[in-house]
Amino acid sequence: MKLRLLPIIGLALLPLGAHAAEKLRVVTSIETLKSLTEAVGGDEVDAQSLSHGYQDPHFVEAKPSYVVTLSRADLLIHVGLELEIGWLPNLVVGSRNAKIQPGESGNLDISTAIDVMEVPKVKVDRGMGDIHPRGNPHFWVPPVQGLKIARAITERLKELRPEKAAYFAARFADFVTELKRRAPAWSAQSAKLKGLKVVTYHKSWVYVSSWLGIDEIGYVENKPGIQPDPQHLAQLVNLMKAENVKIILIEDFYNRGTADMIADHAGARVLEMPSDVGATPDIKTYFDLVGAVLSRLTNAVAQAG
Amino acid sequence: MTNSALRFLLVLVSLSISGVAAAADEAKQTPPPDKSASVSEPAPAKDDLTQQLEQVLEAPAPASSPAAQSRAPSGPGNQSMNPDVSVILDATGGFQRHALMRLAGDDPDLGGALHLHGGGVNLQEAEVAFQSVIDPYLRADVFLTIPNLGGIEVEEAYVTSTGLPGGLQIKAGVFRSAIGRQNGQHLHVQDFTLRPLINAAYLGDDGLRPAGIQISWLVPVPFYLLLFGEAFSVAPPDNTNAFSSFGGGNRADLTYTAGIKTFAPLSESVSLAVGIGGLSGLTAGVSRAEVASQANLAGATSVLFADRHTLVGSGDIYLKWKPTNVAGGYYSLAWQTEYFVRRTGADTTNTLGAQIDGGIYSQLVFQFARRWFLGVRFDALGLPASTIQGRQTRESASLTLAPSEFSRIRLYGEHEDPGAQSTTASGSNYAAMLQLEVAMGAHGAHAF
Numbered sequence: 001m002k003l004r005l006l007p008i009i010g011l012a013l014l015p016l017g018a019h020a021a022e023k024l025r026v027v028t029s030i031e032t033l034k035s036l037t038e039a040v041g042g043d044e045v046d047a048q049s050l051s052h053g054y055q056d057p058h059f060v061e062a063k064p065s066y067v068v069t070l071s072r073a074d075l076l077i078h079v080g081l082e083l084e085i086g087w088l089p090n091l092v093v094g095s096r097n098a099k100i101q102p103g104e105s106g107n108l109d110i111s112t113a114i115d116v117m118e119v120p121k122v123k124v125d126r127g128m129g130d131i132h133p134r135g136n137p138h139f140w141v142p143p144v145q146g147l148k149i150a151r152a153i154t155e156r157l158k159e160l161r162p163e164k165a166a167y168f169a170a171r172f173a174d175f176v177t178e179l180k181r182r183a184p185a186w187s188a189q190s191a192k193l194k195g196l197k198v199v200t201y202h203k204s205w206v207y208v209s210s211w212l213g214i215d216e217i218g219y220v221e222n223k224p225g226i227q228p229d230p231q232h233l234a235q236l237v238n239l240m241k242a243e244n245v246k247i248i249l250i251e252d253f254y255n256r257g258t259a260d261m262i263a264d265h266a267g268a269r270v271l272e273m274p275s276d277v278g279a280t281p282d283i284k285t286y287f288d289l290v291g292a293v294l295s296r297l298t299n300a301v302a303q304a305g
Numbered sequence: 306m307t308n309s310a311l312r313f314l315l316v317l318v319s320l321s322i323s324g325v326a327a328a329a330d331e332a333k334q335t336p337p338p339d340k341s342a343s344v345s346e347p348a349p350a351k352d353d354l355t356q357q358l359e360q361v362l363e364a365p366a367p368a369s370s371p372a373a374q375s376r377a378p379s380g381p382g383n384q385s386m387n388p389d390v391s392v393i394l395d396a397t398g399g400f401q402r403h404a405l406m407r408l409a410g411d412d413p414d415l416g417g418a419l420h421l422h423g424g425g426v427n428l429q430e431a432e433v434a435f436q437s438v439i440d441p442y443l444r445a446d447v448f449l450t451i452p453n454l455g456g457i458e459v460e461e462a463y464v465t466s467t468g469l470p471g472g473l474q475i476k477a478g479v480f481r482s483a484i485g486r487q488n489g490q491h492l493h494v495q496d497f498t499l500r501p502l503i504n505a506a507y508l509g510d511d512g513l514r515p516a517g518i519q520i521s522w523l524v525p526v527p528f529y530l531l532l533f534g535e536a537f538s539v540a541p542p543d544n545t546n547a548f549s550s551f552g553g554g555n556r557a558d559l560t561y562t563a564g565i566k567t568f569a570p571l572s573e574s575v576s577l578a579v580g581i582g583g584l585s586g587l588t589a590g591v592s593r594a595e596v597a598s599q600a601n602l603a604g605a606t607s608v609l610f611a612d613r614h615t616l617v618g619s620g621d622i623y624l625k626w627k628p629t630n631v632a633g634g635y636y637s638l639a640w641q642t643e644y645f646v647r648r649t650g651a652d653t654t655n656t657l658g659a660q661i662d663g664g665i666y667s668q669l670v671f672q673f674a675r676r677w678f679l680g681v682r683f684d685a686l687g688l689p690a691s692t693i694q695g696r697q698t699r700e701s702a703s704l705t706l707a708p709s710e711f712s713r714i715r716l717y718g719e720h721e722d723p724g725a726q727s728t729t730a731s732g733s734n735y736a737a738m739l740q741l742e743v744a745m746g747a748h749g750a751h752a753f
Contacts, residue, residue, distance in 0.1 A: 052573075055629050063576055064529040064568035071472060071523055086710075093444070096523050098468040102438070113366075126711055126745075144357050151366050176362065180355055187352030226709055227675055253630035255675075 024161055027069055027100075029078040029088060030057050031278040032140045033110060033149070035286045037077060040154045040171045044164050050091075053278025056253045058130075058225070062087040070095035073106070075160060077153060080111030081137035105159060113152035114139050117206055129223025138204035141275065141293055142211035143179055143186065146286055150175050182287060189294045192301060197243055199236065199268070201250035201259050204275065208293065217243050220250075220259055233262060240266035246304045251275045271300050388437030388445075391746035393493050398426035399717075399738030406697060406723040406734070407547060407686075409500035410511025411492045413738060414453040428454050429740065430492050436747070442468045448491070452511075460491070461514060472523035482513040483521070483533050484562050484582045485643050486621040496639075497703045498717035498740045501666035502684040506694065507550055507617055507645040513584075515539045515551075515560070529568035536561055537586075545592045545608050548693045550647060553587030553612040560586030564619070576625045584617040588649060591693055605655045610693065613650035620644050635675040642667040649693065662691035678705040687724070695724045715740040 023046040028034040034049040041047065048069060051060045057079070070076065070091055078084055092100060092107075099106035116135035124133050139145050154172040158165040194213035198205075201220045209216050218239050222232045239245075245268055250259045252272045259270045273296060274280055277289050351359075397413035401424060404417035411430050417423020428451075435447045443464050450460040463478030481489045487501060488508055504512045517537030524530040537560045539551040551560045564582025571577050590611035620643070627637035646663035668682035680703040687696035701719035708714070717738045 052629065054632075056631065061576065061627060063570055064531075064566075064578065065570050067523065068527070068529050071525075093465070093467065094523075096467075096469065096472050096474050098470070101441075101467055103441075126709070130710060143354060144361055147358055147361050151361075155366060176358070179358060183354040183358060184352045187354040190354070253632055255631045255634060257634075 024074045024157065025072055026075045026077060027073040028076075029084050030140070030276050032146075032276050032286055032289060033077045033079070033153075035277045035284075035289075036146065036150045037153050037157075039175045039286065040150050040168055041157055042167065042171045044161065044167060045157065049278075050088075053274065053276035053283065054253055054280070056251070057083055057276070058086060060084070060087045062091055064094075066091050067094045070100060071097050073097060073100050075106045075108060075156065076100040077108045077110055077156075079137050079140070080109035081116065081134045082132050083137035105156070108152070108156050110149050110152060111135075111137060111139070113148045114145050117210065118203075129221070130225030132224075136203065136206055138202075138275070139207045141208050141289065143183065143290055144211065145207060146290070147176070147179060178287065182290075186290065186294060189298050192298050193294075196247070196297070196301060197245045198247045198249050199240060199245050199262070201248065201254055204251065205249055205273075212297070214297075217245050220248065220262060228258065233258070237262060237265040240268055247271050247300055249273050252279055269300070269304075271296060273297075388435040389747035391434045391436075391744060393430075393432040393434075393491075393742070393744045395429040395431075395492060395740060395742045396426065397429040397498060397738050397740045398424075399736060400424040401734065401736035401738075403732075403734045405499070405736060406699075406721055407502055407505050409505040410458075411450070411452050412499045413740070415736075415738075423736075429498075432460065432491065432493070434746075438467070439464065442466060458511075460511075472525055474521050474523075476519040476521070477517075479516045480514060480519065482508070482517075482535055482537070482562055483519065483566070484508070484513060484535075484564055484584060485619050485645070486578075486580060486623055486641060487643065488512045488514075493713075493742055493744065496668065496670045496678070496680045496705070497682055497701055498715055498738050499701070499719070501643065501668075501682070502686055502697070502699060503643060503645050503664040503666055505547070506664055506686050507619075507647055508584075509539070509549060509551060510542060510547075513537070513539075513551070513560075513562075517560075529566075531566040532564075533566070534561070534563045539586060542589050545590055545611075546595055548591035548595075548610070549589045550584070550615045550617055550649075551586040552589040558587050560584065574626055574628050576623075576627075578621075578623040580619070580621045582619045584615075584619070586615055587612050588615045596693060609655055609657060610649055610652045610660075613652055615647060615649050617645055617647045631675075635672060637672040639670045640668070641670075647694075649691075657692060660691035660693050661689060662686075662694040663688045664694070676707050678707070679703070680705070697724045698722045711744045713740075713742040715742070 024041065024044060026037050026041065026045050026047040028037060028047060028049045030051055031049040031053045034047045037045055037047040050066050050069065051057055076092065078088060098104065101107060119135035120133060124131055140149060150172060154168050157168045190212045195215060197215045197217050199218045199220065200216055203219055203224055205216065208214070218236050220228055220236065222228055245266065248259050248263050248268055248270045250256060250270055250272055252274060256270055263270045274283050274289060274292050277283055277286060283289050283292050399415055400422065401415055401417055402422060403419065404423055408414060413427050413429040415423040415425055415427060431451045433449045438444045444467055445464045446461060448461040450458050452458065459479050461480045463476050463480040466475045469475065483489055487495065488504060515537040517535055519533060519535040521531055521533035524532060538556040539560045541552045542549045562582060562584045564580060566578070566580040568576065568578045588610055590608040593605055593607055593609050596609060623639065623641045625637065625639040642665065644663060644665045647661070649660040651657060651659045664686040665688055666682060666684040668680060670678055670680040672678050682701045684699040687694050690696045699719055699721040701717065703715055703717045705713055705715045717740060718736070720733065720735045722733055
């Protein structure tokens, strides 16, 4: 009987709790989401990323220290599409933080804000490698995606801090302005990349390729997450020679060994690419990331041509 | 000039479209967008990207409510309310000189006896798991196992609270005690084919996983500090051939545990986890015939130390080096050691004094290639030795090939010296095994 009063008491205490914390504590799974949160959240958020840009986001050590970080979070923003399935779910349960459990307003699966590519149309199984059954999760680099992500984060921040809605909206408007200021130059760069033929290591550049009109001829990993077999690599070398592919894209957190070997045989070069904010110390914001991806590609094309 | 004015207008339009008319109040505070002086005049025609960005801004934003966001992922398969189901199989074959000295519940049983070879193939374990969130307050996890083609066992079946305030969490049901490091882990996260000897010797035949309740508290300090306390009803062991720390008395004679777990990221690539704990309960005792020094004791009862109070202390340490990415190669190194010490109350009936004994294992696992792991381990029981636990040692090595995250092939070899005490094996013993492990279905994340 007396238990019925508990929610009422809880409700009465709620405003106290909400005002006690000044900044909204946001924890993100990758640094790009942290950068976008800071862009639209400004002084009203204290954002922290669990993984670093120079780490493979599939394989992050589920360190108990992350549990401590998550236990204090008001909002968890993650990529979704099972990118973080190997490490994040246990941390979220272990955090004992009711606010960030799946389905709560403090848990934002940012993949819901974008149009997902490569959603399997057939029944998938692990014979196809370590695939993502809900679609390709490597979506955050293209500016259109960045815009959608920033907008979804803005909406969620407004929902969690309605009294700061105008502030977040203004920050988002600034973000859009900055994005548009840079758009003409980015477009000029991307025009040079249209039709560029590449091989990528992991199947993680499809969104970038789609944006830039890059033609992905093949992949070093023929099955995601599985070490490629020699037969596939031999075929890939032949394909690259036939199609005159001069560039192999690889994220800077992977081991280059196999890619270097292919490049040697096919007369191509391996291009280490940043895929997240923080991949290198000079990539501090989302804008830096887009700029770095474009300049590495255009430089490589200029050198090849 | 007209161009930048037009763009300013566009920004305003997009602002109102995204439903932020309120922003007008603060418009004066926001920096004026795009000083035209600082940019070169763009071409009159809008570039592709600008057009795409504007298209996004014109389209309505997708629903942002948590219900729409998190509970309705794309794809019909994900709408199901079925629990996550997974099956893990461990098939093991090999040869052993004699029966091994102290098998844990999920160790492979290849038969053999005191002076008889063992060998052949066995299904070491089949595990079926069902895991699901129950409601906004609880989640449940059920693990059913069939070890060595025997009967079905409820390895774990428990509910966990998800919504308690203050960093508290309650777990209730049948579950693996949080004591030590490897006791909480299932077979498929072990680095060796057989469990460490201390698991069966100090916690119970299949470790400590009885019915009970656990309350744990994530202490609100800047580092990871977890306190836990547990109360269990330990069922009596199937037999008293081996000494069991707990399971004496009746179900109302609870076994209590308490412990602390802490973690320190020493650097980005080096992590240290340390735990200490204590357990208190009643022992089921051990058959007199199993204790060499007492086997012929005249006038003694058939079971020694039955229902005496036992106290066990535990300490564990785990140190792991793993670079944050694999650009420099696929390497990692992990060192893990646990020590248990036990005091068993005096058996006055048989004029046996209180016994103090302990056991340890220490292991090192080195990943030397993308798919290859090499492990060495040393086990010792009887440190110090007592009447009920003499000195026994084991050295083992494992070489593991993991073709993918979901399969493992492991070569395991060991040498063991059961000492003078055991009647289930005699003299120096050795074994070699090949273990195949596969996981199907939902791939749950693993604890650190």
